[in-house]
Amino acid sequence: xxxxxxxVVGAGFAGLYLLHRLRGAGFSAVGLEAADDVGGxxxxxRYPGARCDIQTTDYSYTFDxxxxxxxxxxxxxxxQPEILRYLGFVAxxxxxxxxxRFGTQVATATWDEAQHRWLLTTxxxxxxSCRYYIMxxxxxxxxxxxxxxxxxxxxxxxxxxxxxxxxGVALAGKRVxxxxxxxxxxxxxxxxxxxxxxxxxxxxxxxxxxPAHNGPSPADRVAALEKDRADYRAQxxxxxxGVPLPRATEFSWQLGEAxxxxxxxxxxxxxxLVAMLSQLWADQGGDLEGNALAADLLRERIHxxxxxxxxxxxLTPRDHPFGSKRPCLETNYYATFxxxxxxxxxxxxxxxxxxTASGIKTxxxxxxxxxxxxxxxxxxxxxAITSVHPIAGRGxxxxxxxxxxxxxxxxxxxVAGFPNLFMITGPGSPxxxxxxxxxxxxxxxxxxxxxxxxxxxGFTAIEATETAQAGWARHMADCSQLTLHRLANTWYTxxxxxxxxxxxxxxxxxxxxxxxxxxxxxxxxxxxFTLSGPNGAAQSNDGEIVRLQPxxxxxxxxxxxxxxxxxxxxxxxGLRAFVAQFNATRxxxxxxxxxxxxxxAGADGPxxxxxxxxxxxxxxxxxxxxxxxxxxxxxxxxxxxFCRDLxxxxxxxxxxxxxxxxPEHRFPTAAEDGYAALRWIAEHAAELGGRAGPLxxxxxxxxxxxxxxxxxxxxxxxxxxxxxxxLVCPVTDCTFDRPSxxxxxxxxxxxxxLMYWFWDLYCSPADRTDPRVSPLRGRLSGxxxxxxxxxxxxxxxxxxxxxxxxxxxxxxxxEQLKARGHFHSSFTMVDVVMTSVEGRIKMAExxxxxxxxxxxxxxxxxxx
Ligand code: N01
Numbered sequence: 001x002x003x004x005x006x007x008v009v010g011a012g013f014a015g016l017y018l019l020h021r022l023r024g025a026g027f028s029a030v031g032l033e034a035a036d037d038v039g040g041x042x043x044x045x046r047y048p049g050a051r052c053d054i055q056t057t058d059y060s061y062t063f064d065x066x067x068x069x070x071x072x073x074x075x076x077x078x079x080q081p082e083i084l085r086y087l088g089f090v091a092x093x094x095x096x097x098x099x100x101r102f103g104t105q106v107a108t109a110t111w112d113e114a115q116h117r118w119l120l121t122t123x124x125x126x127x128x129s130c131r132y133y134i135m136x137x138x139x140x141x142x143x144x145x146x147x148x149x150x151x152x153x154x155x156x157x158x159x160x161x162x163x164x165x166x167x168g169v170a171l172a173g174k175r176v177x178x179x180x181x182x183x184x185x186x187x188x189x190x191x192x193x194x195x196x197x198x199x200x201x202x203x204x205x206x207x208x209x210x211p212a213h214n215g216p217s218p219a220d221r222v223a224a225l226e227k228d229r230a231d232y233r234a235q236x237x238x239x240x241x242g243v244p245l246p247r248a249t250e251f252s253w254q255l256g257e258a259x260x261x262x263x264x265x266x267x268x269x270x271x272x273l274v275a276m277l278s279q280l281w282a283d284q285g286g287d288l289e290g291n292a293l294a295a296d297l298l299r300e301r302i303h304x305x306x307x308x309x310x311x312x313x314x315l316t317p318r319d320h321p322f323g324s325k326r327p328c329l330e331t332n333y334y335a336t337f338x339x340x341x342x343x344x345x346x347x348x349x350x351x352x353x354x355x356t357a358s359g360i361k362t363x364x365x366x367x368x369x370x371x372x373x374x375x376x377x378x379x380x381x382x383x384a385i386t387s388v389h390p391i392a393g394r395g396x397x398x399x400x401x402x403x404x405x406x407x408x409x410x411x412x413x414x415v416a417g418f419p420n421l422f423m424i425t426g427p428g429s430p431x432x433x434x435x436x437x438x439x440x441x442x443x444x445x446x447x448x449x450x451x452x453x454x455x456x457x458g459f460t461a462i463e464a465t466e467t468a469q470a471g472w473a474r475h476m477a478d479c480s481q482l483t484l485h486r487l488a489n490t491w492y493t494x495x496x497x498x499x500x501x502x503x504x505x506x507x508x509x510x511x512x513x514x515x516x517x518x519x520x521x522x523x524x525x526x527x528x529f530t531l532s533g534p535n536g537a538a539q540s541n542d543g544e545i546v547r548l549q550p551x552x553x554x555x556x557x558x559x560x561x562x563x564x565x566x567x568x569x570x571x572x573x574g575l576r577a578f579v580a581q582f583n584a585t586r587x588x589x590x591x592x593x594x595x596x597x598x599x600x601a602g603a604d605g606p607x608x609x610x611x612x613x614x615x616x617x618x619x620x621x622x623x624x625x626x627x628x629x630x631x632x633x634x635x636x637x638x639x640x641x642f643c644r645d646l647x648x649x650x651x652x653x654x655x656x657x658x659x660x661x662x663p664e665h666r667f668p669t670a671a672e673d674g675y676a677a678l679r680w681i682a683e684h685a686a687e688l689g690g691r692a693g694p695l696x697x698x699x700x701x702x703x704x705x706x707x708x709x710x711x712x713x714x715x716x717x718x719x720x721x722x723x724x725x726x727l728v729c730p731v732t733d734c735t736f737d738r739p740s741x742x743x744x745x746x747x748x749x750x751x752x753x754l755m756y757w758f759w760d761l762y763c764s765p766a767d768r769t770d771p772r773v774s775p776l777r778g779r780l781s782g783x784x785x786x787x788x789x790x791x792x793x794x795x796x797x798x799x800x801x802x803x804x805x806x807x808x809x810x811x812x813x814x815e816q817l818k819a820r821g822h823f824h825s826s827f828t829m830v831d832v833v834m835t836s837v838e839g840r841i842k843m844a845e846x847x848x849x850x851x852x853x854x855x856x857x858x859x860x861x862x863x864x
Contacts, residue, residue, distance in 0.1 A: 004028045006451070007120055007130040009388065011100050012040015014136035014424040014440040016087060017061065020094045021448040030128060031100035032120070038091045038100070041138050042083045046164040047375075048195075049187035050080035053212065053273055053329045054435045057221050058243045059083075061090065062233045063441055076217045076271075077329070101125055109133060110392045111419060116460040116532075118420060131460065132451060135385055136424040136444075139432050139506075142383030144376050144497060148179070150355035154372060161188060161375045171195040175368060177360055179352075180375035181207055183328045188375060190332040193342045200367050201337075202360065204347040205325070205489075206317040208298050212329035213271030237442065240510035242435030243274045251831060252281040252290040253590050264297045277323050282587075285323055286482050286834055295322040305334040312337075314346040320488035326432075343367075380491040381427040381505040382407050393418035394463075406494070406501035410464035410472050410528055411518060411545075413443065419463040422447045427505040428472060432492070434511045442511075446518050450526075459533040468528025471544025478821065479509040479550045482834050509550045516557075521545050548793065549821035549835040556823065559749055568757035572632055572663055579633050587831040589641035591615075592648055597636075600657070600680045603672040608658035610636040612647040613689060621851040622690035623726070624681055624710070625656040628701030628828065630758030631670050632662050639700060641830035646698070649844035652851065653690055654698075655681055659706065667763035671772040674706040675713040682720035694721035694784075696850055698843075700828055701750075701796070702758065704730025708775040708803065711783055722784040724850025726843055729789065729796050729824050730803065733776040734759070734768035738798035748793045750824040755795055776803050780810035787815045787846035789839060791822035817842055 004027075008018050011033040022029040035043045052059045056073035070093075071086060078086070091097050105123040112119055118133040143162040151158065159169060161184040176196040178185050181203045193199040224244075225232045235244035252260065260281065267276040276294075283290030299316050306312035315334065317325075336342055350362040359369035379387060382403055391399040394417050402408060402417060409415050412429025413422055424443045425431035431439055454462055480486060485504050489495035493504050507514055521527050530540040546553060570578055593615035599606040614620055623646070627639040636658035643654040659673035681688065682695055699707030704727040711725045736752065745752035763773050771778030776799065786807055790800035801816065808814040819826060819839050826836040827843075 002030060002126045002128045004030045004128060004130050006030075006132045006134060007032060007106075007118065007128050008134045008136050009033075009106055010040055010136040010138060010141075011035070011038040011091070011096075011102075012042065012136065012138055013061075013087065013437055014138070014444060015040065015100075016090055016094075016096055017063065017441060018134060018136055018424065018444045018448070019096045019099050020063075021444055022451075023099070025448050025452050027448075027451065029099055030130075031096070032104050032106055032122065032128070033100055033102050034105045036102045037088070038097070039084045039087050041141060042080055042087060044141070044164070045162055045184070046080055046166065046168075047159075047161040047184060047188045047373075048191035049331070050161075050164075050184070051077045051187065051212075051214070052083060053077060053183065054243065054437075055217060055221060055272065057217055057225050058236060058435050059437055060086075061437060061441065062236075065229065067093065068229065073217065075214055077212055077214050106389045108390050108392070110396075111394055111421075113394055116420070132420045132422065134422045134424065134447060135388070135426070137384045137388055139381050139384055139425055139436075140378040142379040142387040143374075144379050146355075146374055146376065147498065148352055148355055151372075153357050154355050154359075154369075155357045156359075156369055157371045159371065159373050161185070161373065162378060169371070171371060173197050174370040175359075176200070176371040176373065177202060177367065177369050178373045178375055179360075180377065181205070182375065182377055183326065184377070185375035186328040186330050186333050188373065190330075190336045192373065193336045193339055196341070196371075198341045198343070200343045200345055200360075200369070202345045202347055202352065203314065205319065206315050207325060207328055208295070208317050208322050209328040209330040209333055210268055210276060210298060210301070211271050212331050213269070214331060218270075236435070236438055237515060238512035240512060241274050241278070241433070242430070242438030242511045245272075245274050245279060247278045248281045248284070250281055251283045251587060251590075252293050253283075254588065255281060260293060261297065264294065268301070271329065273327060273329060276327070283831075286484065288321060288484065291321045291323070291484060298322060302334055305338075307338050311344050314344055320490075321484040324484045324488035325490045326492070377491055377496055379497050379500070380494075381431070382494070382500075383497075385423060385426065391418070391421070393421065404501065406503040407505060408469055408473060410469045411521065412507055413447065413518075414462075414464040414529075416464045416466045416469045419461045428476060428507055430507045430509075430511045430514050433506045433508055438511060442515055442518070450522075454531065457531070457533075458537060459531040459539070461532045462526075463530050465528055465530055465540070465542045467542050468544060471528070471546070474544075475509070475546045475550065476504065476507060478835060479507065480504045481838075482550065483508045513550065513554065517545055547821060548823070549826070549833070551833050551835050552793075552821060552823050552826055555825075555829065555833060556748065560747075566751070566753060568754050572761065576633055579629070579638070583638060583640075586829070587641065589644035589830055590648060592644050600677055600684070602659070602680075603669070603676040607660070607673060607677060608636050609677070610640075610643070610656045610658075611688060612643050612654040612656070614647055614651045614653070616651050618653075618689045619686070619691040620651060620653045620689065621693070621696060621723075621847075621853065622653045622655055622681060622685055622688065623650070623696045623698050623847060624678055624707075625654050626659065626674055626697070626699035626703030626706040626710075627656055628699070628703045628729075629661070630754070631667075631702045631705075631762040632758055634661075634703075639703070639828055642700065642828040645830045645840055646844055646847070649840060650847045651853075652696070652847060653688065655688065662762040666761070667767050668770070668772045670702075670706055670762070671709045671713070674710040675717070678710050678714060678722075679720055691851075693851075694723040696724050696726070696847055697722055698726035698728070698847070699730065700728040701824065702731055704728050704800075705732065705773070705775065708732060709772050709778075712771060712775055712778045712780075715782055715784075716779065723852070724784050724847065725786045726847060727786060727788045727800065727803070728827050728843070729791055729794055730800050731755075731796060732774065732799045732803035734763075734774045738802065740797035740799075741795045744793050744795045744797065748795075748823045750795060752795050776806060780807050780812060783807060783810070783812045785813040785815075785850055787817070787843060787850075789817040789819060789827060789843065791819045791824055791826055793822065794824040796824065815846055
């Protein structure tokens, strides 16, 4: 029995770096590697054309500046042999081979609860007893079986790109088939076509591909790296993809067609996946309309290269958004289909019936072949863990069983029920959505640092809690709403393997955010982990690491970095200037049919308003809108993106009222202005282009307060008629003792102390129980139907809920939206807090119901 502190499966990028770190930290370790040399994926994938598709400037270890100095890549995208040489060079330089048992597979892995150790049996040599067991087995290392009937009958040669013979394959003069057009197929096809007598490509799904433009590393990228290597690497670690390229900030609707095309051509010329996936426009990744603009340009390019229109169309992806399936870099791929010795078989039109002794038979033809190449991919992410060998955790539970419905992990690093087992770039971590080397280094560092910590604290076991794991699954699902991956059948979601449980496996929230989350787990006392040790030593810190929506977390993080003083310390004028400045930097909001600025008659003189008219033919129902700002801040334009968005979604006129503010105009000015505006708008509805019939009212925050109050006043004072009220995070009451005032007192932008200040400026204590400022204390029966949205991390949450419940109790039809993980400004930060879209869709639907109109043409749900 070999006794070690740590056993590591795999000697690729991850295994090698782990062994290096473990040795440096004073742990005894063994690497167990099925192959007879180092290299991992680069050992096995030797097919013609195999290269990396992240530039070598970035696809390199960064842990040792000296290594970076002594190794020079020859190309922008290194070939497989060069990458394999690099990994051999690293293994030698750090003398790692002596810790690796090559040609050795783990046969079984079993957790021994009494000893707090893993017991591994192996296919060769002594079994291993280790304290910690680390799977550095890659994400794409278990090739998928052929799945096509008759593969065993074929009399010619069969090869898998992921298990290509070391001695190479002679294809000259042969009739060759390639099945599969993912990254492997797209890299291999041009080279196979150049050698074979004839190549037939069997394609099920066309993929988006664009040129790699291989050659020397681009001068600008090299210069950026060499200017300040440490800074470049630090930026990579905090970037979204592990490559420090700035993302586009402008939205597609802010750019003209010429500008969009120019950006596309620039990304095309860069020959870089990350550039094409992130530098066109801000909405290319998460929004169907923005995405389609990019996809169309890529499709156009295919038709410009491939001469035969039918072949060109067959090669054109139309069934998934760009980026939802992994796009590919190509070299001569499309041009290859202009060669006389290449045929494309579109399996969507003529599926394969069987592989026969002599070739492949489809619904329409039989193709005689000498060689079949399967470029059909992998049982990705989970296959690299579950197909390697049985893993039995606490109580003998098998990881394959625990993952039967899809992988469950905490941080993609650990699994509840499997103490001391770690995965490097496992499902639930950024892994294949990132530059793998950056993610591998982050994981290996995090794990080894934890092992050091456990050793210092005298613990011998660490295990994720079920709560933490469930919370991580929820966070993953929240993040995936920001992407379009759900709209494609891919290996990211397990859809490529028949019978595999569906679900997005890589973490889509980005490398930088993920890193900060892993660090936060540590700074919060290993939140989500239970530790145990000899003599009953134990520590459990149960909880969920991310409860905020992912984009809310980013926004709050950025606000925290500004290190602002309490906002009330600016004073009313100062804070108004600050808010105006802040608003000037936000996305402008999408176009609506028309915007009209005008004045209406308030309680005591004219008030400005801004009217947002939909692009659809009118007349439209009118929604009278009251902006937020604590009765102190803002104006009729300050919730511009929110008004535009709801105008578009509901197909209604939004008329935002510029009511007067405190401290210049204290209570009840805002309420009376609001009511007067309501009456004026009702009287002038036709002139404004509004539909005859009752108005609707809406408002956010203090504007939600005014919306609620004006509904009551309209009811109590005999009109105008209101068809429905939309209250978003409304102020409804003057007491501050509900739990949300404490739970969310600070840290979520709108603070308790800021609310105190707003109240003080607007309303003296003696007036505060007046229903015109505390509508919760008013007469509620007979009010129009309401939709009340509240946010979990908002001091105002509970008074909003209280108002909804009180109205419902008084017989008012009420619908509530309790937005999990959101903060006070989530709904109004349009195109910033993208996870709030679903809530705004519901708001628009509620307005439509109130107005008695059917579903609007508006915006397709999937486009969000
Ligand atoms: O595998 P894939 P891959 N009948 O799953 C088709 C990385 N990588 O090895 O899309 C017929 O992408 C399948 O069709 P469909 C990279 O992350 C990187 O190419 O399922 N066809 C698809 O066309 C990549 O994404 C590099 O309808 C069948 C193809 O086979 C990942 O590895 C190079 C089929 C499989 O494509 C996997 O790439 C190579 C069947 N029964 C790989 N089964 C670099 O450049 C599957 N297909 C770094």
